[in-house]
Amino acid sequence: MARQHPYLASGLALAMSFSLTACAGASDDNADGTTTLTFLSWVDEERFGPVVEAFEADHPEIDIEMTFTPPVNEYVQALQTQVLSGTAPDVFLIAAENKTNLIDGGHVVDLSGEDFVKNVEPFNLETYGRDGAYYGLSLASWAGGYVYNEDLLAEAGYDGVPETWDEFLRMCEKLKDAGITPFLEPADGIPFTMAAWLGAKTEGMDPTLDQQIFSGASSFEEEWTPLLEEYNRLFEDDVMTRDVVGLDGQMVLDEFTAGRLAVMPAGGWTVSSILEAAPEMSWSFAQIPGVDGREPYAAGAASPGYAINSASDQEHQEAAKVFLAWLASPEGTELIFEQTGDVTVTSDFEPQVDPHFEPLVDNIRSGRIYLPMIAWERSEDVLNVEAIAQLQRMVTGEITPRQMASALDAKLAAS
Amino acid sequence: MSAIVVSKAHDAATRPAKRRRSGGGWKQIAVNQAFLLPLGAAFVFLVVIPLGQTFYWSLTDFTGYDPDASFIGLANYASILKDPSMLAGLGFTLLYAVATTAVITVLAISLAVQLNKVFAGRNFVRSVWFFPAVPSMAILGLVWRYIFSPLESGVINSVLAKLGIAPVGWLSDDGLARFAVVVVGVWAATGWHAVLYTAYLQSIPEEYYEVAKIDGASPRQQFFGITLPLLTPAIVISTFLLMTGGLKVFDLPYALTGGGPGFATQTITQSIIIAGVSQGRSGMASALAVLFTIAVAALTFGQLRLTRALERRLS
Incomplete structure (x- = not known):
């Protein structure tokens, strides 16, 4: 046996470690004339695969290479x-968490001149736009309102959620007197109630509430404090326990489906859970009661938009536009609705949702929904994390509503 | 019988033979060293260069999306030191690391002594204690979130209700939330460290205890005179693992409390991940990581010095 050079093994090992780093996927035009388009989805292949297959059947000249990363943090980090490394796919999702960085960095293509955006609700396009440009094709929205147990409300003499906050608080007191837990809203996010109130408030403002705050013309303290004080009545009047700080949405849903809770905030994603866990229950959705004389409103936001990578070459960008145009077509949106359950917002297809959720569909399709984090112009997640922490401090009585709003001003100034 | 006598006897029995001088001269030494090259290269590429890059990015406004970031000096460091949430995170991280290290060490040694005794079903009992270390801390956090639920339907609160005690806001009170996170951390890791101590206990020769008994040593004297001194190498390893693991804890508090109420159970690692990933403030996250690395290095170095001194004193 020949004696091997002792350094060879080490050298080979080192060389192999380098060569492994060179393995990277890339899509090239194929010999048969088709174009391979890469797409990073956050909807899994089981649900979105049929959408891609239907597109490929309609457009055999384009082959979609779809990969999946779950939302939200994992997806944002992967993208x-x-x-950063110049290996982003041709099509990916622009979301609340990454829209500022993607737009600021010029990583996404402006879609405003494309025909396929014309049938999409402007609210959705503007969510992922700036200065008249649209950087994401958002085809659906979600909305959050109040879900109420009709049987429990009937025990207190009600057949639905009142339309004003004062009446709602009175209803909660009656429910409590009847030995029923009236309302639980987890404090693990900005409450839907606050989001809806802010949405109703900004609807009548020009410039909008957030434009005024972020331009310095107004402040969180000025705009948020009155609404936070109204929200804080839940705790001051002992209508809702301060222990909501330790709850999450699933815990509250469990209380509701067990018949121990009269009203909870929820979105369309809870419909199947309630139907499955409490098939006999009589329940429905309602908009969130209005405050300060405003109309009831809903929390919610435009779903992430499909964006085109500006670093892709022209041919791939054109192919990506064909893909997006197909997704925005009636055939595409119908399939997206069927596969994901997302309520789509294009004018030429009307999704048929579960009747329980019907009261919120108009809000979604007309863009009468609001979520602070996605409406903020910058530092979205910084402010969101701060808002949640300060809200919890307010709920536990550590700080006042005004102090909570001031903390957001301080965070905005520092970010 | 004194601990010193036992330890010297133990040292004599276990001290390795003096290493023979390897032959072959410089060529053999060079060959031996060459085998360290892959490891050295991996260390440089996986540790040294990323650390250097992290320090570089910490001096910039790097967003994580564009490499052409602007140099901003120590502004990120100044922001961190002025941010109350970061300081709160540092406070809870230290509390968690120190509290879990101390409590787990005491409990794990006690448990190991019991598990080292001969009794029916010993292996099964050891497995039961070890089991909490198997699932991920994130899953344990989600399960314990239900156990600590502040509602009357929460597991602990429903037991309290049967005893006529009002529900306790385990996760909605700052102090109780911190307590809950530490309790779950202790519960999850005690069994694993007890197994570590058990392995060391099994290496203590039975003769030491027999001699001690003949000398009239009580069980307490045997524990403090034989068991504890001979467990010091295990204590060094265990506390080192606990301290480093505790300082970089993320998944358990995040799943159990989300860092709340307020910033009560937020950890430094959580701040780094949120700033770097969700908020696109990679420069800020890098600065936090640099500060944290220095703090962890200082703490673990100090801890090692302390435990080594303790080891020398006991042996």
Whole structure:
């Protein structure tokens, strides 16, 4: 046996470690004339695969290479790494968490001149736009309102959720007197109640509430404090326990489906859970009661938009536009609705949702929904994390509503 | 019988033979060293270079999306030191690391002594204690979230209700939430460290205890005179693992409390991940990581010095 050079093994090992780093996927035009388009989805292949297959059947000249990363943080991190290393896919999702960085960095293509955006609700396009440009094709929205147990409300003499906050608080007191837990809203996010009130408030403002705050013309303290004080009445009047700080949405849903809770905030994603866990229950959705004389409103936001990578070459960008145009077509939106359950917002297809959720569909399709984090102009997640922490401090009585709003001003100034 | 006598006897029995000088001269030494090259290269590429890059990015406004970031000096460091949430995170991280290290060490040694005794079903009992270390801390956090639920339907509160005690806001009170996170951390890791101590206990020769008994040593004297001194190498390893693991804890508090109420159970690692990933403030996250690395290095170095001194004193 020949004696091997002792350094060879070490050298080979080192060389192999380098060669492994060179393995990276890339899509090229194929010999048969088709174009391979890469797409990073956050909807899994089981649900979105049929959508892609239907597109490929309609457009045999384009082959979609779809990969999946779950939302939200994992997706944002994966995409961030790919963008930074120049390996981002041709089509990806622009979301509340990454829209500022993607737009500021010029990583996404402006879609405002494309025909396929014309049938999409402007609210959705503007969510992922700036200065008249649209950077994401958002085809659906979600909305959150109040879900109420009709049987429990009937025990207190009600057949639905009142339309004003004062009446709602009175109803809660009656429910409590009847030995029923009236309302639980987890404090693990900005409450839907606050989001809806802010949405109703900004609807009548020009410039909008957030434009005024972010331009310095107004402040969180000025705009948020009155609404936070109204929200704080839940705790001051002992209508809702301060222990909501330790709850999450699933715990509250469990209380509701067990018949121990009269009203909870929820979105369309809870419909199947309630139907499955409490098939005999009589329940329905309602908009969130209005405050300060405003109309009831809903929390909610435009779903992430499909964006085109500006670093892709012209041919791939054109192919990506064909893909997006197909997704926005009646055939595409119908399939998206069937596969994901997302309520789509294009004018030429009307999704048929579960009747329980019907009261919120108009809000979704007309864009009468609001979520602070996605409406903020910058530092979205910084402010969101701060808002949740300060809200919890307010709920536990550690700080006042005004102090909570001031903390957001301080965070905005520092970010 | 004194601990010193036992330890010297133990040292004599276990001290390795003096290493023979390897032959072959410089060529053999060079060959031996060459085998360290892959490891050295991996260390440089996986540790040294990323650390250097992290320090570089910490001096910039890097967002994580564009490499052409602007140099901003120590602004990120100044922001961190002025941010109350970051300081709160540092406070809870230290509390968690120190509290879990102390409590787990005491409990794990006690448990190991019991598990080292001969009794029916010993292996099964050891497995039961070890089991909490198997699932991920994130899953344990979600399960314990239901156990600690502040509602009357929460597991602990429903037991309290049967005893006529009002529901307790385990996760909605700052102090109780911190307590809950530490309790779950202790519960999850005690069994694993007890198994570590058990392995060391099994290496203590039975003769030491027999001699001690003949000398009239009580069980307490045997524990403090034989068991504890001979467990010091295990204590060094265990506390080192606990301290480093505690300082970089993320998944358990995040799943159990989300860092709340307020910033009560927020950890430094959580702040780094949120700033770097969700908020696109990679420069800020890098600065936090640099500060944290220095703090962890200082703490673990100090801890090692302390435990080594303790080891020398006991042995």
